Structures are given as C-alpha cells and as structure tokens.
Amino acid sequence: MTSNPRSEAVLVLADGRVFRGQSFGAVGTTLGEAVFTTAMTGYQETMTDPSYHRQIVVATAPQIGNTGWNDEDGESHGDKIWVAGLVIRDLSHRVSNWRANRSLEDEMIAQGIVGISGVDTRAIVRHLRNFGSIAAGVFSGADAEKPEEELVAIVNSQPSMAGSDLAKEVSTEAAYVVEPEGEPTFTVVAYDMGIKTNTPRNFAKRGIKTIVVPANTSFEDIKAYNPDGVFISNGPGDPATADVMVGIVREILDAKIPLFGICFGNQILGRALGLDTYKMKFGHRGINVPVLNHLTGKIDITAQNHGFALKGEAGKEFETPFGTALVTHTCLNDGTVEGVALKNGMAYSVQYHPEAAAGPHDANPLFDQFIELMQSTKAAK
Structure with a gap:
C-alpha cells in the first residue's frame, strides 16, 4: 500500500x-x-x-x-x-x-x-x-x-447540479456489444446514460445480446438493430435536460417495443408519459432503501443513487398518448415515486437498481419480467 x-x-x-x-x-x-x-x-x-x-x-x-x-x-x-x-x-x-x-x-x-x-x-x-x-x-x-x-x-463559482446535462459526459462514445452466455434469446438495445457494467452482465446471464448505444442515439439508428426490447439506464444530471431522450422514448412507445428503465431511465419514461421531475432535498443514496410495489403489495430493500425524482402519487392512474399509466412503486421512507408503468405492460421503470452491485438482490426479478414481456410481445406478432 x-x-x-x-x-x-x-x-x-x-x-x-x-x-x-x-x-x-x-x-x-x-x-x-x-x-x-x-x-x-x-x-x-x-x-x-x-x-x-x-x-x-x-x-x-x-x-x-x-x-x-x-x-x-x-x-x-x-x-x-x-x-x-x-x-x-x-x-x-x-x-x-x-x-x-x-x-x-x-x-x-x-x-x-x-x-x-x-x-x-x-x-x-x-x-x-x-x-x-x-x-x-x-x-x-x-x-x-x-x-x-x-x-x-x-x-x-461551480455550475449547479440542477439544470446540468451530464449523461452525455459519461456515456459511451461508440456502440459496443455484450454477448450472451449460452444460447441467445433476445436482442436488447441499452441506452448508456451512465450504465453500470452489472446491467448487461445480468442480461447476458439470461441469454440476451446487449447492444449498448450512446445517449441520444436516434430511434431510426436503433431500429437497424431490430431489438426485441429497449433499456434506458441510470445516469447523472437533471432529467429536465433530457428532452432528446424523452422524445426518443415516445417514439419507442409509439412503435410498441417493450421498454424497461431504471433510475435516470425511470425519470425519462415518467417524463415521456407526462410527469414532471424535481430536485430532491438530499436524495436517496445507499443499499438499504425500502420500496413498496403497489401492484403486488411486496416490499423490496433496494440499492439507490438519485437526487432527482418524479412528481406523482402512490398508485395514481393517469392518461397518456400511449394508454393508461400508473405510479407503481413508492419509497416507504418518504413517499417518493419509485416506479411507473403503462397498464398494458409494454413499458415499466423503477427508480432503483435491480442489478445492485453493491446491494441486495430483492429487485433482480425485474430482469425476468423484461424477458417475459419480450416473450409475450414476440408471441403476439
């Protein structure tokens, strides 16, 4: 040493x-x-x-x-x-x-x-x-x-975190592929807003080929990969600055491609569905944050790192251009919105980290939920 x-x-x-x-x-x-x-x-x-x-x-x-x-x-x-x-x-x-x-x-x-x-x-x-x-x-x-x-x-003298567009500063400069382990099942395009390496690792363990693309990659460009699903990762900065990604997510929703987001991705999906965001007083950062799933009544202990959040109420339903949506999860410590979804199941997101690293594995089944969504969408075509 x-x-x-x-x-x-x-x-x-x-x-x-x-x-x-x-x-x-x-x-x-x-x-x-x-x-x-x-x-x-x-x-x-x-x-x-x-x-x-x-x-x-x-x-x-x-x-x-x-x-x-x-x-x-x-x-x-x-x-x-x-x-x-x-x-x-x-x-x-x-x-x-x-x-x-x-x-x-x-x-x-x-x-x-x-x-x-x-x-x-x-x-x-x-x-x-x-x-x-x-x-x-x-x-x-x-x-x-x-x-x-x-x-x-x-x-x-330094710039404020509010209003800072930081995802483009941490995102990959060029697309790269994380190959699946074993027999390939699906192809997922993952937007790197600040992605952690354990996320594509979780996809790979489930046989998913992950194509990690830079933040703000156009919808036309990702269509060339013929993805079975799209993932929006965690990342830094103020989600109010992510107008380009919000527009891309709306195109994905219009195309009815399965979508899964976490952390910054939760805020982007929420904005695409019409919700606003705000800067929290001191945020959630740790690996011991309790979250209630209002759809199942289950409580997960989760890993979190965010200083911004969506405005909303627990269990509230609201109308969007893509169908009815609802607030699916909230934090038991302070009532912060921790998840949103379309009621038809085609898009969902959470404010925490199912890949953990470090942290508990309570939320890891969210990756399996994404696979089930891609399977049912493919079967319906």
Whole structure:
C-alpha cells in the first residue's frame, strides 16, 4: 500500500461550513455536489458508478478501505472512478481481502481522485440531511492553506447540479456489444446514460445480446438493430435536460417495443408519459432503501443513487398518448415515486437498481419480467 504524505485537507461547503482533516489519495482541489451514501459496503462500486459524476461522496460507514481495490468490481466501462471526491472518517491502514489487487488509496492516486479523512462525517451528514445536498470542494496541500473566504467563493463559482446535462459526459462514445452466455434469446438495445457494467452482465446471464448505444442515439439508428426490447439506464444530471431522450422514448412507445428503465431511465419514461421531475432535498443514496410495489403489495430493500425524482402519487392512474399509466412503486421512507408503468405492460421503470452491485438482490426479478414481456410481445406478432 502506497500513500501520499498526510497534508492538511479541508472540506468547504457553499454555505460556509468548513471541516478540516487530512488528505488521502491525490493532492489538489476537487469541486462537486456534496452528497452522502448510507451503504456500509461497496465503496468501489459506488466510486465507479457514473451516476456519481460531479459529486463528492460522504461515506456514513466509519471506516473505508478495508477491502482494498480489485479488478472485478468496477461498475464503469473501463473501470473509471466517477466520483469527484471522497469524504471519510477513517482510512483503513491495512487491506484485508483475498480479491484485493491494491489499496483504495493506490487507485485514487492513480486516477487523480482527491479525498479527505479524519473529519466528523456524522456532523457532515446531519448538515446535508437538514439543509440538503450542496455545492462543495475538497482542498488539500497548498490549496488548503488559502483563506476560507476564498475557498467558499471557489466552491460557489461551480455550475449547479440542477439544470446540468451530464449523461452525455459519461456515456459511451461508440456502440459496443455484450454477448450472451449460452444460447441467445433476445436482442436488447441499452441506452448508456451512465450504465453500470452489472446491467448487461445480468442480461447476458439470461441469454440476451446487449447492444449498448450512446445517449441520444436516434430511434431510426436503433431500429437497424431490430431489438426485441429497449433499456434506458441510470445516469447523472437533471432529467429536465433530457428532452432528446424523452422524445426518443415516445417514439419507442409509439412503435410498441417493450421498454424497461431504471433510475435516470425511470425519470425519462415518467417524463415521456407526462410527469414532471424535481430536485430532491438530499436524495436517496445507499443499499438499504425500502420500496413498496403497489401492484403486488411486496416490499423490496433496494440499492439507490438519485437526487432527482418524479412528481406523482402512490398508485395514481393517469392518461397518456400511449394508454393508461400508473405510479407503481413508492419509497416507504418518504413517499417518493419509485416506479411507473403503462397498464398494458409494454413499458415499466423503477427508480432503483435491480442489478445492485453493491446491494441486495430483492429487485433482480425485474430482469425476468423484461424477458417475459419480450416473450409475450414476440408471441403476439
């Protein structure tokens, strides 16, 4: 395990709150929106999730780094770390996992990710819970010695997360194929709004050939693949900026192609059906969020990462150009909309992550639901 010398580091929030600690990872400055995750495990999957682009993640777990860093659990194409920075209480001094190839700090240094440790993460999380996610910056080395007023001004100079169109910044530049395991069954076009690698892996295990395409790929272009279904992935940024994708989804719905969306994809489908979105106070980030399915009465414990949500009411039905739709799922913690669907079953989405990584597997059957939808649609032709 290698490490930089422990210089002073400071976390600065846009409202003037300052937390001083020690640097770890790369030394320098990083800016982003401060958010917190309640996950007790899976920091590698969190840090490589493209949905965390431009966010400084505060970990509620008291010690981070215990399991090191391996070459299997990265959730981005190319294993890129997408978090803008990492805020923790204690950095594990020793890596203890048989799968580890190096330490967390080794990887952060290699990828230029700035971190701060030795701060009271309980106080930071309470502040974010009470006042909401906020623009922030982590400054280490010589930058940490600047006057606090100057640092606060730097933090406040960055663009707001509201109104930011970030999916195109994390999406693949060119289409690529993830081949199925065993006998092929269906072909799915997956829009990469910030897709995690475990999603096409789940499709592959079910015999599905997945063609991952860049965000905003036209409907005419995806028709050339003759897909049995279309998937809209998770991703970062404000769904109110996703007008192009909303228009594409409406074309998919018009064509009666089975559609499944998660997280950002849930917001895009919801907008295509006529719902509005809003920025949440502090969002849902963790692997322990309870969600009620209003169609079955079943409760799933889910993995989530979102700061925006759909406006709606539990179980509410509403009319759309594509038929009657309804709010299918809500969060039991705060009533947030967690899923929408067309009543005819041709399109459905959830606000959480059925692929987990990390997280519980309660929602994994949603992939099987997609297969059943494609089977019934194909049989009806």
